[in-house]
Amino acid sequence: MAYAAAQATIGDSEFDRDTAVVPRPGEPGVYDADLSAGWTIIQAVNGGYLLGVIGRALQQALPHPDPFTVTAHYLTASQPGPATIRTETVRAGRTLSTGQASLFQTDAEGREVERMRVMAAYGDLDALPDDVRTTAAVPPIPPYEECFGADAAPAGGGAIAGSTAIIQRLDLRLDPATAGWAVGAPSGKGDMRGWLGLADGRDHDPLSLLLTVDALPPTAFDLGIKGWVPTVELTVHIRCRPAPGPLRVAITTRNLAGGFLEEDAQVWDSEDRLVAQSRQLARALLS
Template identity: 65%
Template sequence: MSPPTAAELPVGESEFDRDTEVVPRSDDPGVFDAVLSSGWTISLGINGGYLLAIADRALSQVLPHPDPLSVSAYYLTASVPGPAVVRTEVVRTGRSMSTGQARVLQTDSEGNEVERLRVVAHHGDLDALPTEVRTSASPPVMPPPHQCVGAEHAPDGVFGPRETNGLIERLDVRMDPATVGWALGEPSGRGEIRGWFRLADGRPNDPLAVLLATDAFPPTAFDLGIRGWVPTLELTVHVRARPAPGPLRVVLGTRNLAGGLLEEDAEVWDSADRLVAQSRQLARTPRRTR
């Protein structure tokens, strides 16, 4: 079975649905065809949260439980726009939780299949989780979206040429003015970025969009005065609840940069002041700073 083109993939209700669509192979159970869209690139690289959503969408079709609870992804090689294959494996199934593995692969110029991403995920039913909450975490305090800073306010060149940054056009990210000094050449050194997140076409946020939100903001390395490509090596997301309608608030921070690596922790809060997801990723810092 040949991989589909973008025009042949089923059209969802939004661009995100369409561009994360996976098509099962009738003759190869657990294997899906996908097209990695150039619309979700940042500096020519495919966004890691978008890739994670594709892998988890495939897992949701083979696991008996619909929602991601814990998803760990290892980014092995750089993905490029074009056809991809998602190979899934059901590892374990239980009454309230199931576990699966997904691999995203592409074919290189020599015809070799190259693994881009490997994911291990626990799935469950978010609507069936206990409602009791005991937490010391509190939602971030920041200005409303209309008083925050969007990509259209960024100085020229901050995100590179717009033709290589399709992600910016597909997200409505509004950053807290207190955490955008790096864009003006005045990083705070605290390694913190906060802001509002939603998809630009108004698609409601769901668990897949939450996965995207954890990797949709500029890297916290920018606020440390480090600019350049900051590739993700590993990303783990814990989804705690289905988000309420409305934009999400995302807080990103790093506490330790050493050996050319830094961690980035994220909290995702919904409009009902619930902590709906937490994540941690390990990323490599650029070899040179500017």
């Protein structure tokens, strides 16, 4: 399998640099960040990448290292450039700590605008017991080399990724069964599946798992709906530390009503373990 070459390591990669936060001197719990244009969809910054930025700030602010559950409400679209993250420790327990954080940017009139608000619980994934009982099944995705990358589409169609910058940061291979929308033939089932790594070969960790649940094209494309699908709310559960190698991601929607749809995601690692789950509510722009 021709996965992306491991040119980067955890802690020394594009994702790590672009999600870096700097504590503000004299203001405990406040961090400065620079949102990279490399993780945008059209002009808005991707919601999963934003979770990675805020997740890193909470990782520094809380006594536990790993996100267990993170819920984000997206209030206004974030733009590339400077941002401020204000965190608060709600409770610090023995096995879990809970915190909240908000990301702010300054608008064209010089006013501070809250872009998103997050509530999260952190713990230590390495301290969890090994007992696993699940009825969840590994998604039926074809081998990596049989899936479509950003520079190819079925039947000679256009590029799967479109012109969004984030696709250059990813090693994404879509299941052909969920890529028909790229040539004008969506299945109508509301599914999206594929292999996902980072373009520089960096292995995944709990923080980058926050990105993976929102990194594939939206399921609305498989329903025949084109255009941006902005997230309203996103909740992610991190279940265990992922093994090295690309991930298998499966996302589905079961109900589009009133201009909103839900997306349920499962993320599986190279050892066939369910490492992350999520649900989000998103707007489907129908006109």
